[in-house]
Amino acid sequence: MSLESAATVPLFAEFPFEWNYIRSIIVVSLYVSVAAVALSTLCSLPIALAVGFTDFRGKGLLTSIINTGMGFPSVVVGLAVLFTVSNEGPLGSLELVFTREAMIMSQFVLAAPVVTGVSLAAVSSVEQNVRDAAYAMGGTRLDVALVTIKEARYGIATAVLAGFGRAISEVGSVLIVGGNIASADGTSKTRTLTTAIQLEAQRGRFETAMILGVVLLAIVLVVNGIVVRLGSDGGGYR
Amino acid sequence: MTLEATDVSHGYGNETVFDGVSLSVSTGEVVAIIGPSGVGKSTLLRLLALFDAPDRGTISYDGEDVWRQPEGRRLEHRRRIGMVFQDASLFDASVRRNAAYGLRVRQSWPERIRHGFAQLVGEQNGTGDAVEALETVGLADKVDQDADSLSGGEAQRVAFARALAYDPEILLLDEPTSDLDPRNTAVIEDAVLQARDRGIGVVVATHDMHQARRVADRTAVLLGDEILEVDRTERVFDDPRDDRTRQFIDGELIY
Incomplete structure (x- = not known):
């Protein structure tokens, strides 16, 4: 390739992406995934503690169900949530079809088993001796649960990260329940990083798709870095 | 203040750990529970620490049957008791x-x-x-x-x-020095005696008979599924009333 012809290749600055468009997609993606994972964590931690602490008939079966939930096909979850929020569904009156709230619901269903399963493994790995020590020092059951959460904090942080990774990188269910919609002003309404990448690639706008892909990777890397930092902090709470 | 187990039986599943055991500790004294490993010393301490209710018999604190009290009252009792495990935890x-x-x-x-x-x-x-x-x-x-x-x-x-x-008013120690070197053992034993002098009642479960002699005012011998005898430490070691106690102290008892 001669120097002249190389000079005709479009420069990075000329790539056809719009910052407002990309920024709005990032905001929607983060809003939906963070909300879904926050809700999942609120529900999953008490379940993980309850299952981890107590022995009951069917505990093995329940654990298997939770672990199976980690592998739920996202399109099937999307379909189930779409049915739930559709006019004929049980939540039809809330008019949630193609809204961010419906996307949060579907990502909640996908992330909750991951957060529960990994948290359960973390909580179960806290030694009985340590829980006994908290109880023997005059701790209530709530105190013992708090000690267990503190002891398992790195594992729980990993669970939240895994749930977030599952939520933000998932495409099937948010596409079905969100509809991948952009507003009239060209910003995202229910368009996430993943569904936008899929659309932009289909349209042949590979540069925009690539930018979105890099942003998605960067988000996952940053969150991962935070968790690794937490874990390598010497672990101690003073 | 006295923490007391009266005619207590306990087990796990169908297995009985001990049957009809009685032991008390008052503030300002050290009581040792001696016996071989696996005989149920830890189980007895857990009952005294109010972890579990005994299958039969009563655990009382200052005459109050603890397991007949509401949970809030039991928590108050628990908070007057301290416990140290074999593992530092x-x-x-x-x-x-x-x-x-x-x-x-x-x-x-x-x-x-x-x-x-x-x-x-x-x-x-x-x-x-x-x-x-x-x-x-x-x-x-x-x-x-x-x-x-x-x-x-x-x-x-x-x-x-x-x-x-x-x-705490009562301190329960479950084999607190079994993994320690002599120096750390001496520090713990010294701290036990200091605690007693401050008016704390201490129960030490140990298989180290020398330790019982060094720190305990009274010693209980837990063998089989019962306490064979409990009395002043010198009397138990120098003049055991039960033949199995004598054999255990002399190291003749195979278990």
Whole structure:
């Protein structure tokens, strides 16, 4: 390739992406995934503690169900949530079809088993001796649960990260329940990083798709870095 | 103040650990429970620490049948008792935070939250008693270290300080020195005697008969599924009434 012809290749600055468009997609993606994972964590931690602490008939079966939930096909979850929020569904009156709230619901269903399963493994790995020590020092059951959460904090942080990774990188269910919609002003309404990448690639706008892909990777890397930092902090709470 | 197990039987599943056992400890005395490993010394201590209700018999504190009390009252009783396990079982936190744990759970939630925020900005309020307890076991200089940086002996000494910090009336020690070297063992035994002199009642479960002789005012011999005898330590060792006690003390009993 001669120097002249190389000079005709479009420069990075000329790539056809719009910052407002990309920024709005990032905001929607983060809003939906963070909300879904926050809700999942609120529900999953008490379940993980309850299952981890107590022995009951069917505990093995329940654990298997939770672990199976980690592998739920996202399109099937999307379909189930779409049915739930559709006019004929049980939540039809809330008019949630193609809204961010419906996307949060579907990502909640996908992330909750991951957060529960990994948290359960973390909580179960806290030694009985340590829980006994908290109880023997005059701790209530709530105190013992708090000690267990503190002891398992790195594992729980990993669970939240895994749930977030599952939520933000998932495409099937948010596409079905969100509809991948952009507003009239060209910003995202229910368009996430993943569904936008899929659309932009289909349209042949590979540069925009690539930018979105890099942003998605960067988000996952940053969150991962935070968790690794937490874990390598010497672990101690003073 | 007296913590008392009366005619207590306990087991797991269909297996009976002991049957019809009675033992008491009052403030200001050290009682040793001696017996071979696996005989149920830890189970008896857990019953005295109010972890579990006995299958039969009563556990009473100052004459109150603890398991007939509502949970709130039982919590009050539990908070007058400290326990140290064979394994130090320290929390993954600083030495100070470990030693202050018992004090912390006794605070009201607003106090705990206020102290939590104070600690976030580097203040260490309300841990004076914990540091004092650490001084008793010679570890006040390690107060800001992470617990996992301690040696096994130091960790066990911190566990002892953790149980001492909130000034319990009764202290239960489950094989507290079985994994320790002579120096750390001496520190713990000295701390036991100091605790007794402060008016704390101590129960030490141990298979080390020399330790029982060194620290205990009274000794109970747990063998088979029963307490064979309980009396002043010198009497039990020098003039055992039960032949199995004599055999156990002489090392002749095969178990």
